[in-house]
Each structure stands twice: as C-alpha cells, then as structure tokens.
Amino acid sequence: MNKIVKLFLFLVVLTTSQLKAQDTEVFQQIGYLLNDALLYSNKYITPATDGAVYQASSGWVTSTKKKELGEVTFGINANLFFVPKADRTFIASNSDFEFFSIEGQNSAVVPTALGNDEQYSLVGDLGGSEVRLKSPEGVNEETVFYPYLQAGVGLWYGTELLVKFSPKTQLKKGDYQVYGAGLKHNLDQYFSENFNKSIHLSALVAYSKENLSFDFVDIQSDFGTLGINSLGSSIDTYQTQINISKTHKNLEVIWGVIFNISDFNYKFDGEKGSIEEIIPLQDILNERMKDLSKTKRNLIGEFSGRYQFSKFFVQGTLAFGKFVNTNISLQYEF
Template identity: 45%
Template sequence: MKNKIFGFLFFIFNLSYSQTFDPAVFDHLDEFFIDAVYYADRFITPATDAAVYQSSGGWVYSAKKRKRWEASFGVHANVFFVPNKDREFILKNSDFTFLQIQGAESASIPTALGGSTQVYIIDKYGIINPNYPIETPRGINEEKIFYSHLSGSICIGYGTELIGKFAPKTKIKKGEYQVYGFGVKHSLSQYIKSLEKNKINLAVTLTNSVENISFDFLDIQTNLGTLGINRINGNVNTWQFQTNISKEYKNFEFMLGSIVNVSNFKYNFSGDKGTAEGIIKIEGLGPQDYFNERLKAIYKTKINSIFEASVTYSWNRFNFQSAITYNKFVNTNFAVHYKIN
C-alpha cells in the first residue's frame, strides 16, 4: 500500500530538494483522508436531511377519489425554514487526527446550511504547503430557502392516480438543489360508504423521489496542483408512504397527512477533477475518484416520520392549496393546481 501511494504523498506534501524527507509521513496519510471525510459528513449531512423534507411535501393536494382520466397540473412555491441548530457545529482539534484549526483549539464552523464565517485549517505536522492553509467552506447564509417545482396527476380508474413532481435545478448561495419523482395514490374511502356520505376522504400514497444537492467545498492548494474536492454532492433516494384524510366543507378541503419515508444517502465530489488528476494515481485512481471511494464510509440510510397539514380551495378548474410539513424541519408549500379535464 505504501509503495502504491508514494506519488500521492509527493504531491500532497510540500517537499523540495533542500528538505529532509521524513518517512514517518507515510503513517499520516490515512489520517488525512479520515479527517477530510469526517469534515465532509459534518458539513453536508444537515443539508441532505433538509432535502428530504423539501421533497416530502406537496405530493397530494386532495384525498378525494377522481374520475377516470381526470388530470391536473400544478405549480408550487416552497419555503424551507433553516433551523439555527443546523446552521453550524463545534469543531475541536480533538475531532481530527491529522488536521487542526489554525490558532485555536475549537471553533464554530458553518454547515452547508450555515453562514459565511470561515476558519483556517492546517495539518499538525506542517507537511501540507503552509502557504495555502485550507479555508472552511461557506454555507448558504440564508434563514429561508425559496424554491419551486411542478407536479402532475392523472387518474387511471378505480380510485388510482399516477402522480409526479419535477423541480429544475434551483440555484442557492454556494449550491444547487433539484428534486424529481413519481408515485401512486389510491382512494380507500371509496370502500367505506359512510365516509363518502359525510364527505370524508381517505387515501394512501406511495412515492419515490430523488434529491440532488451540491455545495462548494474545500479548495486545497499544493505545489503540484489541486485535489478536485472543491464541490460536494449529496444524492438522496427516498421511498415515501403517506396516509391522508380530509374533510370537505363547501369549496374547501381540510386535510391531514402522516408520512413515513426511508432515504438512502450517498455523497461524491464533483466538478473539475483538479490539476493533479493527470499526475497522480492512487491504487489506479486519480485524487478525486479516490476521495469518492473514501466517502462511501459515510453513506447512510435514515427513516423519517413527518406530518402534513393543508387546506385547498376550489374555484372552477383551479385548486389553491396551502400546506405545511413539519417535525424536525418545517417546509411550507403554496400551489395552484389546474384541472385539465
């Protein structure tokens, strides 16, 4: 292993012919990767957790049974409220094995959802080029995130609807966000005549969505080039099951929803591969690809329980909906749905 990574060591460490090379640096290489992955996890995880909430709401605007081939199209505006506790974290030198905070034992560091404060990080052994200390990445520095998405649905009969949503890439400070997915909704109240008689609607929905989120990350400068980890992506695949019950009153439909979803989180460094890509190979991989292999250590699966409340007002072919999803995070959704036929 040591022989395979010698070239990468020469690349990372600021060596010259006038310096005495200490073979002990071999013992610290893996520590560098561990520290980088640890920091990536603390930085990006609050944002990917938030992305699940951003995609979980707005799937259902009515629990009513639709007629066959009835279709609708919706335009959504969302506001996600960033909680203070997920905007930063305390980083201590004891959290690292190779790196350390320059001039301090600990510091408050922004997550991807945090502010624009930056802290300098160096290595404990003075091996990485001292002329280019590592700057911690900035967060979005927003208390609210605004984004939009489109939705559509069509009833194929028997109280069953096919539904979908799509959001174009949304630019946020220092990052981007996108979600898309599909699902199936089925009416249960059609089997319970007493519910239909009292204009109470009950439906279940199963959806699958993909959330992609990316942010600027670490720009590490060395004598022989950059490492290609200046952009980090969070890729989330979410399966969601929800139950909605609603009550109709004149032109209004008041609805409550219970949501359970299971999300698989994966991460990777993207963007330019760095100026060292053609120079260095580690076990046959360039620096960025090798870092991505190491990021597999922080892949994870999470289960969320979320609640939703909404009210929809119907006017001719239009349905105006206001909804809120909440538990760990709060996301609001305002939508206009147009009944096509």
C-alpha cells in the same frame, strides 16, 4: 483507510520522483488529510441532506378525493424550508483533526451547509509545504426556497399517477434539484355506504430523488490542487402516506402522516485536481466516502388546506417533525 488503498498510495509515492525523499511521511500526511476531509464533509453536509428529505416528501397529495379516469391536475409549487438554528453550525476542534488545525484557536463554531458565510483558516503541512484553506461557507439563508412543477392524472379504480420535477435551483454556494413519481389510491370508495360523503381517505406510495451540491474547499499545495472543491449528495427517498380530508363547500382540509426511508450517498463531484498527475486522489477519496453512506427513517406530520375557484385551486401545506417545511401551490384541473 482500506489496506489496498494504502498499498496503492504507498507504491505511487515510492515511484514518484517528486515525493521520493519524503515518501513515507507524505503518505501518512495524505492519509490524515483524507480522514479530516471525510470528518468535516460529513458534519458539514448532513443537516442539508436531512432537510432535503422533508422538502421532497411534503406536498404530494393535492386531494384525497377519487380521481376519474383521465382527469388531470397541473400545479406550480413554491416550497419554503425553514432552517433550524441547531442545524446551522457545528463545533470543530483541533482534537478532531489529524492533518489540519484551526489557526489561532483550539476550537470554533463553524457553519454547516445550511449555516452562514463565516469562515475560519485551517492549516496543515504536506511534505514540508504549508497547506492553507478557508473553511466552507453555508447558504447563509434562514429559509431555503425552490420552485417545482407537479402533475397528476387519474387512472383506473380511483388511482392517480403523480409526478414532480424541479429545475436545478441555485443556492448561495450550492444547488438543489428534486424529481419523483408516486401513486395515490382513494380508499373511502370501498366504504361509500357507511362513509360520510364529505370525508375522504387515501393512501400514497412515492419515490423521489434529491440531488444537492455545495462548494467545499479549494486546497492548493506544492503537489497541485486536490480536487475537493465541490461536495455532492444523492438521496433516494421511498415513502408511504395516509391522508384523510374533510370538505366544506369549496374548501378541503387534509391531514396526513408520512413515513419514509432515505438512502444517502456522498461524493466529491467537482473537477479533479492537478494532483491527479501524481495520485488519483478524488477517486480514492470518493471510495472512502462510501463509508458515510447511510439510511434514515422519518415520521412526518402534514396539514394542508385546498380552496377551489372555478377550475383553479390554491393549496397551502405544512409538514412538521424534526424540521418545518411549507408549500404553496396553484393548480388547474382539466
């Protein structure tokens, strides 16, 4: 724990009459509780945030063909993410914890945010008072669905501006939202003399923002609620992508390779607990949550097929790598 935070907590404990008789012990126990909350929250939410990057990264490219100036494409998308079994649970052991222990057993297979709704009792002692809680549940779904809107407009020199936006999608025990923008540029226009006219090539750069929030734990104690009942993550994803396609009559088949870099940040974003009258616990814990911030890189393959009828298009997309993500889109061009 940061020395400044320790000193601050120590001074608060010393000057609070409710804690005077047990100040040193309570101070240590709060520190242990913070450590356990960080440990558990990291293992709990990381699979969901990793999966969110796949959901946000796929489906950007509707066509590799050159767009004319002012040409607009509007699409309604349905995204379906398949939750791998390996990312639905993790093993929690009493030896991992400093404050809590799993009631009645030494270890348990507990759900991540992508897991089921099975719960275990965790118990600890704060100033001689028992602290008891149920472990957080997962979304309890083998697939995660969310809808979003996407639009593109042709700019100059074969460039297309793309934007996507999803409303906040409610999940069991949480919610998810993504939005972003990108630029796609047609490349085969520079090789038109030597390029097969049914083959098209494009490059994309894009940025997306993914926000997730999950119900965490509601801890009651003699010192009040602790204010860690909601755990959120904010993800910034930057990606580059190369796509090549082949057209045959009304069908365009597209292959792509995506490389992205994502910055992950976490915080407890629910209402502050009543313990805030004694200690600004949520702010202290969120300062500690910065230690969990990380940057990850992904290499993702993508395959899609787009079929045209009149000015409408139907497109199915499959992104694959560590995870599998699918997308179905109905588009209109005008």
